[in-house]
Amino acid sequence: MNRDPNTLIMTLEQAVKWRQELRAVGFKLVITNGCFDILHRGHAEYLHRSKAFGDAQLVLINTDASVRALKGPTRPVIDEYSRAYMLAALESVDAVVMFSNPQCTEEFRRLQPDIYVKGGDYTLDTLNQEERAALQEAGADIRFIKFIDGFSTTDIIRKIQSE
Numbered sequence: 001m002n003r004d005p006n007t008l009i010m011t012l013e014q015a016v017k018w019r020q021e022l023r024a025v026g027f028k029l030v031i032t033n034g035c036f037d038i039l040h041r042g043h044a045e046y047l048h049r050s051k052a053f054g055d056a057q058l059v060l061i062n063t064d065a066s067v068r069a070l071k072g073p074t075r076p077v078i079d080e081y082s083r084a085y086m087l088a089a090l091e092s093v094d095a096v097v098m099f100s101n102p103q104c105t106e107e108f109r110r111l112q113p114d115i116y117v118k119g120g121d122y123t124l125d126t127l128n129q130e131e132r133a134a135l136q137e138a139g140a141d142i143r144f145i146k147f148i149d150g151f152s153t154t155d156i157i158r159k160i161q162s163e
Contacts, residue, residue, distance in 0.1 A: 005088035008095050009081075015058060015097045016110050023112075028054035031113035031140075033104050035062045037076040039086045042148040049145050050117035051092040059087050060107055063100040070102075108134040120146040 010018065022029055030053050036043055051057040061083055067076040076083065084096045099107055108116070108131060116135050122144060124132065135142055 030054035033060035
């Protein structure tokens with residue numbers, strides 16, 4: 001099967017249509033989100049494990065401006081299109097959508113995920129409560145996956161800078 005990552009990078013409108021097609025055939029959609037700057041094993045394992053919760057997985061990624069607002073002026077290290085492409089090239093990722101707002105509330109409302117997955121450093125109480133409300137309105141099952149120790153973009157950047 002030839003999966004062209006370029007075709008898996010979608011606008012929100014394209015993803016909403018794709019979501020409707022998935023629902024029509026009874027497929028469960030998993031959604032996760034994040035910056036995914038400097039893709040590493042922790043990301044790959046997290047995405048592999050989260051995909052197992054459903055039939056298709058969509059990853060919402062922060063745009064470059066959104067990453068800068070969250071992480072500071074030196075981030076992201078990898079530009080948004082390249083991050084989206086690398087994610088779309090992973091077998092466990094079926095679609096990627098970029099978002100520029102601080103939260104994914106609108107995306108969650110429009111995409112209506114069956115399952116939402118976040119890293120184990122979050123809990124129901126520490127999720128953004130506006131996002132949590134949108135997910136609960138959609139009837140999404142919210143799940144958390146334990147992080148793989150020793151893998152973080154911040155740690156990788158520190159290691160590179162110290163050499």
